[in-house]
Amino acid sequence: xxxxxxxxxxxFADMLPDHASGSRVWDIHGKEYIDFAGGIAVNALGxxxxxxxxxxxxxxxxxxxxSNIYTTQPAQxxxxxxxxxxxxxxxFFCNSGAEANEAAFKLARKYARDHFGADSGxxxxxxxxxxxxxxxxxxxxxxxxxxxxxxxAPLPGGIRHISFNDTAALHEAVGAKTCxxxxxxxxxxxxxxxxxxxxLQAARACCDQHQALLIxxxxxxxxxxxxxxxxxxxxxxxxxxxxxxxALGSGFPIGAMMTTDKVASSFSAGSHxxxxxxxxxxxxxxxxxxxxxxxxxxxxxxxxxxxxxxAALNAVAADTGVFKEVRGQGLLIGCVLADQxxxxxxxxxxxxxxxxxxxxxxxxxxxxxxxxxxxxxxxLQEGVARLxxxxxxx
Ligand SMILES: *Cc1c(COP(=O)(O)O)cnc(C)c1O
Numbered sequence: 275x276x277x278x279x280x281x282x283x284x285x286f287a288d289m290l291p292d293h294a295s296g297s298r299v300w301d302i303h304g305k306e307y308i309d310f311a312g313g314i315a316v317n318a319l320g321x322x323x324x325x326x327x328x329x330x331x332x333x334x335x336x337x338x339x340x341s342n343i344y345t346t347q348p349a350q351x352x353x354x355x356x357x358x359x360x361x362x363x364x365x366f367f368c369n370s371g372a373e374a375n376e377a378a379f380k381l382a383r384k385y386a387r388d389h390f391g392a393d394s395g396x397x398x399x400x401x402x403x404x405x406x407x408x409x410x411x412x413x414x415x416x417x418x419x420x421x422x423x424x425x426x427a428p429l430p431g432g433i434r435h436i437s438f439n440d441t442a443a444l445h446e447a448v449g450a451k452t453c454x455x456x457x458x459x460x461x462x463x464x465x466x467x468x469x470x471x472x473x474l475q476a477a478r479a480c481c482d483q484h485q486a487l488l489i490x491x492x493x494x495x496x497x498x499x500x501x502x503x504x505x506x507x508x509x510x511x512x513x514x515x516x517x518x519x520x521a522l523g524s525g526f527p528i529g530a531m532m533t534t535d536k537v538a539s540s541f542s543a544g545s546h547x548x549x550x551x552x553x554x555x556x557x558x559x560x561x562x563x564x565x566x567x568x569x570x571x572x573x574x575x576x577x578x579x580x581x582x583x584x585a586a587l588n589a590v591a592a593d594t595g596v597f598k599e600v601r602g603q604g605l606l607i608g609c610v611l612a613d614q615x616x617x618x619x620x621x622x623x624x625x626x627x628x629x630x631x632x633x634x635x636x637x638x639x640x641x642x643x644x645x646x647x648x649x650x651x652x653x654l655q656e657g658v659a660r661l662x663x664x665x666x667x668x
Contacts, residue, residue: 287627294321297646297653299632308657311632312644315462315494315606318521319566320646326524329562330555337554342547348557352530355564359503361512362532366541367552371493371519372408374529375456377546378515379412381533382454382487385540390485400447400455400486402438404637406463407456407491416456419464439469441476448480454487454515455480459505462494465640466601466608471509478511487514487537493529494606497521498567498647501577501604508603521647524563528556567647576647579654580604583643586658596622596665597641605649609641615668622668629664631657 278286290302297320299307312318319326333348340346353365366377379399386396401407403418414422415429423429436443438461448455455477461467481488490513495505499521502508506516514537519529529551550556566572584600587609591597599610611619619635626633626641636642645657 287624289627296320296322297649297657305630307627307630307632308653308660309632310643310645310657310661311634312646313525314520314634315499315644316520316523316525318497318499318524318647319563320648321525323524323563323566323648325562325566326526326559329558330526333555333558339550339553339555341549342552346552346554346557348554348561349552352557352560352564355561355568356518356530356532359568360516360532361506361534362516363535364533364538366531366533366538366546367557368529368531368548369527369550369553369556370408370529371491371517372410372413372529373548373551374493374517374519374531375407375413375416375489375491376410377531378456378489378491378517378533379416379454380546381515381531381537381541382489384545385487385537386453388540395451396453396486397432398451398453399433400444400452401433401435402457402461403435404438404461404464404467405435405456405458405491406461407458408493438467439473441470441473444473444476444480448477448484448486450484452481452484452486454489456489456491458491458493459495459509460500460603460606462606462642463636465610465637466606466642468601468603474506474509474511478513481514489513489515489517491517493517493519494644495603497524497563498573498576499604499606499644501573501580503568503573505603521567522563523556523560524567526556526559528553528560572647576604579645579649580607582651583607583645583649583654583658586654587643587661590658590662590665594662594665596668602643605643605645605647607643608636609643611639611641615639618668622664625668626661626664629660629667631660631664633661 407413496518623635634642
């Protein structure tokens with residue numbers, strides 16, 4: 275690339291993608307790549323899925339945008355699907371994961387104020403170290419990674435961080451001043467670290483005891499990624515608020531904050547909003563994606579291919595010693611680099627790209643994979659073969 279006209283906050287890869295289909299991507303020179311990155315857990319149905327193209331095109335001929343002065347059939351249809359298949363009764367649509375979390379945190383503050391009074395001081399949000407919730411000032415402050423927020427101080431207050439999976443710390447931190455606890459069922463950006471069922475259950479119990487809201491950030495884990503529609507469904511608990519984005523539009527931008535009737539009622543007319551939220555194009559694509567993802571066959575395929583991919587990666591680990599652990603759930607997988615290669619995830623990620631495989635680095639010691647939920651056997655095998663070549667070169 276000769277000129278880059280964009281602000282320098284991204285380290286763009288040395289390749290210009292041109293077009294794609296399923297789990298294959300081609301660059302402007304015609305070189306072909308297997309996509310195990312999935313646009314960072316967004317392209318849940320691979321690239322250019324015909325059902326999504328049809329939904330987008332059909333909607334494009336009907337209505338693009340009309341504003342939130344009106345509701346629309348696609349927005350109601352997607353919210354109906356989300357509520358009928360989860361704990362939630364109501365949905366707020368926005369355009370990204372950060373906005374969904376921003377809405378969740380604002381709602382938690384307002385819910386506590388409505389129910390316990392402005393003088394109660396019930397404003398504290400408990401979050402996890404190394405958590406990631408987005409890049410707006412509030413969400414990046416709730417996220418537990420100083421490298422992402424310290425340069426933007428002063429940061430919003432009333433946020434406290436505990437160690438992930440530390441049940442004792444949770445019990446110690448949650449109290450009368452807590453309005454919400456927020457957890458990712460699998461910490462994605464910081465290295466594909468699953469929450470223990472016991473930690474999630476303890477969070478539920480602490481929130482019940484202290485009348486705080488349990489917010490699950492399923493922006494990365496939701497929409498079939500872990501082999502269930504949402505990851506909380508593995509753990510025998512329900513949150514009060516759940517956020518979704520990434521795979522929700524499977525490549526078309528949309529986010530959602532889902533909650534119960536009781537909590538939703540703290541958002542009265544005018545409390546919160548988003549010009550593009552619930553956009554008919556996004557919701558029409560979301561419905562088409564939902565109808566494929568929420569099929570027993572699709573979710574069974576995720577579990578099967580997730581197990582097959584983890585097995586293949588464990589074989590690479592055993593043969594080469596490059597990974598010391600392969601972890602994750604469904605098709606969200608983290609390969610933890612062995613100690614002698616720690617800090618070199620970004621370098622391995624560049625090497626895989628050179629060998630025709632798109633992967634992700636999460637933290638500096640984990641190679642993260644989030645391929646299409648429809649990944650077929652041939653693409654899986656070919657992707658792993660390219661990974662082996664890349665690991666040899668690395
Ligand atoms: C990606 C991500 C976000 C932020 O989503 P954006 O759409 O980039 O704003 C928030 N939470 C989690 C868990 C994520 O993985």
